[in-house]
Amino acid sequence: MKLRLDQKQLADAARRAHRRLPNNPLRPVLSGLLIEASSDTVTLSGFDLETATRATLDAETLEPGETVVPGRLLADVAAALPAGPVDLVADEHEATITAPGTSFTLPTLPRREYPALPEPPGASGVVDGDRLATVIGHAAQAAMAEKEAVGTMTGFGGVHVRADGDQLIVSASDRYRIVRHTLPWQPDGERAGELLLPAPGFAVTAKQMAGHPVRIAFAEGTSGVAALATERLTVTDRTLAVDFPDIARFFPDPAAAAGWMRADADELAEAVKRAALVNEKPEQPIMLTFDRDEVTVRGGVEGSKGASRIAAETADLDGFEIAYRPDFLSSLLTPVDGLVQMWFTTAxxxxxxAPVDDDTYRAVCMPVRLPK
Structure with missing residues (x-):
């Protein structure tokens, strides 16, 4: 195999393709990146038996071929090369990478031992990459930690995406928080679908694709394989083999609330942050107390204490108190730009x-039960 590539494109492709490589692979060959060269393009692929990442770049292919090189080493070398043309020559034993004044020799891994990559299903529709990255990144924060999402809780470790006409519904929950985002997309015909992917990896994938239109491909039949793709990057992932929990029934009906409050979301988040400074542990709750035109956020226990007041519009909440984990409440306020409204039933x-002027985001926060 003999190629000439652009250093910037090579570095970018290697960085993207190696992001999901396993640290301690079951097979040594899985620590490598598969390089496939055709007449005018080169594809770098990484695979951990669950997620396959393919990055494509332009190249002058003098001799087509395939080889596998250590992934992280290739990414480090490509990033360190001077800008400009790069020559890559590989045989069965080694790969030589040359740029003006610089040369590296990397060992190759057995190509015959590299597993077949899963084929992505056909695209179901297209969504804005920046919006998708923001929404998936936020939803992933509300998903259950991987070490806890086991057994019957497996579904809580993922981010769920469901197509509903010209909208995507993105949901996640750790049982203490529930988030639901709605974002527009362009479906391919009337094909419906859904996917449930592990939250941390899904967030990484979506972030990599920010800035480009993203094609989403839902799993076909019982394949359990979904994909996200841009013009230069395709990530094929195995979906979680469980149903996402039915969270819709946990969203309270605003009409049944005992009272509500409206406040500036940033001011409330800052008040929560200040009050929590005196808490001894991150999970220690803060207390919200409501009056007619303000809300007081208190943190701390005996000894260190803190309180912060902000203006708020309230209805039927005079003297009402409720406790939350500060990190949970703050995370739910992050997507809100401007005024936020909260509806309460009991403590x-x-x-x-929900935002006052935006119907694309809803969240539920469970309070902390304090000892009497």
């Missing part, structure tokens, strides 16, 4: 949270 039941 022990979940509250509904």
């Amino acid at each position: 022990t039941k979940p509250a509904l949270l």
Whole structure:
């Protein structure tokens, strides 16, 4: 195999393709990147038996071929090369990478031992990459940690995406928080679908694709394989083999609320952050107390204490108190730009949270039950 490539394109492709490589692979060959060269393009692929990442770049192919090189080493070398043309020559034993004044020799891994990559299903529709990255990144924060999402809780470790006409519904929950985002997309015909992918990896994939239109391909039949793709990057992932929990029934009905409040989301988030400074542990709750035109956020226990007041519009909440984990409440406020409204029933039941002027985001936050 003999190629001439652009250093910037090579570095970018190697960086993207190696992001999901396993640290301690079951097979040594899985630590490598598969390089496939055709007449005018080169594809770099990484695979951990669950997720396959393919990055494509332009190249002058003098001799087509395939080889496998250590992934992280290739990414480091490509990033360190001077800008300009790069020559890559590989045989069965080694790959030589040459740029003006610089040369590296990398060992190759057995190509015959590299597993077949899963084929992505056909695209189901297209969505804006920046919006998708923001929404998936936020939803992933509300998903259950991987070490806890086992057994019957497996579904809580993922981010769920469902197509509903010309909208995508993105949901996640760790049982204490529920988030639901709606974003527009362009479906390919009337084909419906859904996917449930592990939250951390899904967030990484979506972030990599920011800035480009993203094609989403839902799993076909019982394949359990979904894909996200841009013009230069395709990530094929195995979906979680469980159903996403039915979270819709946990969203409170605003009409049944005992009271509500409106406040500036940034001001409320800052008040929560200040009050939590005196907490001894991140999970220690803060207390919200409501009056007619303000909300007071208190943190701390005996000894260190903190309180912060902000202006708020309230209805039927005079003297009402409710406790939350500060990190949970802050995370739910992050997507809100401007005024946020919260509806409350009792101090022990979940509250509904939503932007005042935006119907594309809804969240539920479970309060902390304090000892009497």
